[in-house]
Amino acid sequence: MSRVGKKPVTVPSGVTATIDGQLVKMKGSKGELSFLVPELVSVEIKDGAVSVQPRDQSKQARAFWGLSRAQVANLVEGVSKGFEKRLEINGVGYRAAMAGKSLKLSLGYSHDIDYAIPDGITIATPKPTEIVVTGIDRQKVGQVAAEIREYRGPEPYKGKGVKYAGEFIFRKEGKKK
The missing domain is CATH 3.90.930.12 (Ribosomal protein L6)
Incomplete structure (x- = not known):
């Protein structure tokens, strides 16, 4: 049941x-x-x-x-009410900014990533290290947040990358001498 x-x-x-x-x-x-x-x-x-x-x-x-x-x-x-997902960016030089109808991501690659925002979704960047994805369709909001996170997921040694707000990243110890 x-x-x-x-x-x-x-x-x-x-x-x-x-x-x-x-x-x-x-x-x-x-x-x-x-x-x-x-x-x-x-x-x-x-x-x-x-x-x-x-x-x-x-x-x-x-x-x-x-x-x-x-x-x-x-x-x-x-x-x-609508739905909202918050993403945090950690790392030196990692940042996000809105550029017209696309999200410009600088995530340590040799080039910037332009993410085209789909219909029905609004993205805001209150800080350069914070992304807020909002919309009325829960599936679409989660999918967009997952696609943005996928560009540079958080790594376990220093925690650099894009992660959900409040997400716990299991940290590993580095190499020992």
Whole structure:
């Protein structure tokens, strides 16, 4: 039994939820998102909340039950509050800056990296060593943050590179004489 799927997703005021067959649409102050629920799961709105139930007790239907409920909850949170990922840059000479519609990264390579910002995502650099990725789609925000981190992930000896804010980097001891 899914523990996540049992709890209905409450729709806050200012957010409108519509269900068209298996397509769940949410519209709020930040924008509009939709999710196509798998056929093994039924979804309905009652008492200002979206509830998700499996159509049968197969293993796949129960797996999609929790997934679908989590996706619907992400739609509600995305259109009402939005999502944010913070990245920190550590290292001498490592920095980030906005250049029009792209992010310019100096990460110790012989060239600067220009990262084109996808639609629906906004990137801000409050400090040269901090990047803030925001948007309404949780998957897109996480993907963009992961792509930026991938250019120079944190290394375990000095901790140089791009890391998520609050991420713990397991440090290794260097070579001994």
